[in-house]
Amino acid sequence: MNQISDRIMALQPSATLAMSQKSSQLKAQGIDVINLSVGEPDFPTPKHIKEAAKSAIDNNFSFYTPVGGYLSLRQAISDKLQHENGVHYAPEQIVVGNGAKHELCNVVMSMINPGDEVVIPTPAWVSYMQMVILAGGTCVEVPCSMEQGFKMTPQQLEAAITPKTKLLILCSPSNPTGAVYSKGELQALAQVLGAHPQVLVLADEIYEHINYVGGHESIAQFPQVAGRVAIVNGVSKAYAMTGWRIGYVAAPLWLAKAVTKLQGQYTSGASSIAQKAAEAAYRGSQECVEAMRSAFERRRNLIVSLLRGIPGIEVNVPDGAFYVFPSVKAFLGKKCGDTVINDATDLALYLLNEAHVATVSGDAFACPGHLRLSYATDDKDIVGAVSRIATALSRLQ
Numbered sequence: 001m002n003q004i005s006d007r008i009m010a011l012q013p014s015a016t017l018a019m020s021q022k023s024s025q026l027k028a029q030g031i032d033v034i035n036l037s038v039g040e041p042d043f044p045t046p047k048h049i050k051e052a053a054k055s056a057i058d059n060n061f062s063f064y065t066p067v068g069g070y071l072s073l074r075q076a077i078s079d080k081l082q083h084e085n086g087v088h089y090a091p092e093q094i095v096v097g098n099g100a101k102h103e104l105c106n107v108v109m110s111m112i113n114p115g116d117e118v119v120i121p122t123p124a125w126v127s128y129m130q131m132v133i134l135a136g137g138t139c140v141e142v143p144c145s146m147e148q149g150f151k152m153t154p155q156q157l158e159a160a161i162t163p164k165t166k167l168l169i170l171c172s173p174s175n176p177t178g179a180v181y182s183k184g185e186l187q188a189l190a191q192v193l194g195a196h197p198q199v200l201v202l203a204d205e206i207y208e209h210i211n212y213v214g215g216h217e218s219i220a221q222f223p224q225v226a227g228r229v230a231i232v233n234g235v236s237k238a239y240a241m242t243g244w245r246i247g248y249v250a251a252p253l254w255l256a257k258a259v260t261k262l263q264g265q266y267t268s269g270a271s272s273i274a275q276k277a278a279e280a281a282y283r284g285s286q287e288c289v290e291a292m293r294s295a296f297e298r299r300r301n302l303i304v305s306l307l308r309g310i311p312g313i314e315v316n317v318p319d320g321a322f323y324v325f326p327s328v329k330a331f332l333g334k335k336c337g338d339t340v341i342n343d344a345t346d347l348a349l350y351l352l353n354e355a356h357v358a359t360v361s362g363d364a365f366a367c368p369g370h371l372r373l374s375y376a377t378d379d380k381d382i383v384g385a386v387s388r389i390a391t392a393l394s395r396l397q
Contacts, residue, residue, distance in 0.1 A: 023037060034384055123367035177318060180319035182217065345364075
């Protein structure tokens, strides 16, 4: 008997999670796999945040939480947005959920009807397109090449917008490329959007604090899009809290109410203990954030320099996040024994099986001919992984 709904059948499995699972399966067999497929910091959660969670347990924060999150956490987020980003979202405009992914999906499901169009610059994170498909919307992909820094131009945005466009999903710093939009670049996009008042921006800023250009800029700061930006962020990347599952959306009030309504029927409020930990993250010292950011920058420089030493690989220098997204087009069509590399997915599987290094194919991010490598791991693994990759690629003829 097969009674799976059409909407679920239309979805593709997460390629990043699938590759991580394959890596885990090989490790379980005793194979030494270096996993560069996962998108999470390898640092432990900072001590003061863990202490806040312990205190919450001792103080009996063990009951159901408000659907939209504790007021104290939403106020902390509101203050953070005002002080760090120069944008004002009142606590009632903020909804806390089970991770940033949860709130991204909530926004899409709350806004998109069948036939509505969503503009997505590509390469793009694997789940954006699937969320739009789940809502019955139409993805309008805007290809952005390495030559243009993997960033969408105002001309491309203008050309992609139609009367059916309801949403633009913009991720900066970017997963998978590490691209970071400058203030000027964002302002140029905002000017285009000023002529299209029906389009809301879903700004995924989860990698905000992992940037190497001196500071983060949010598209929400520009008057041309005032009242039309939903910022999604959370504690997972900046504070090494991926497993705590706390993210939020700061949105126009009408949208925040819709998201709360949806969340009330699906998951209700997020974990009480994790919320108190997140509050400590936002209210406490930010030294831990800078320490991790600095370590990621050093690792970025290391992996870029090593990859550039491999003939055939082309890689730019990402300005944020903890990924590199090299072109591997030079290896397509080559083979090793009976293994033929037809596309980047074949190459990712070849590297997993032959080099025991887990990467993710650019095909999953709507950008064929590339691989995504995470450098959220220690220097030893980065050096070892690139060495293994170089050896495996040298065998391809």
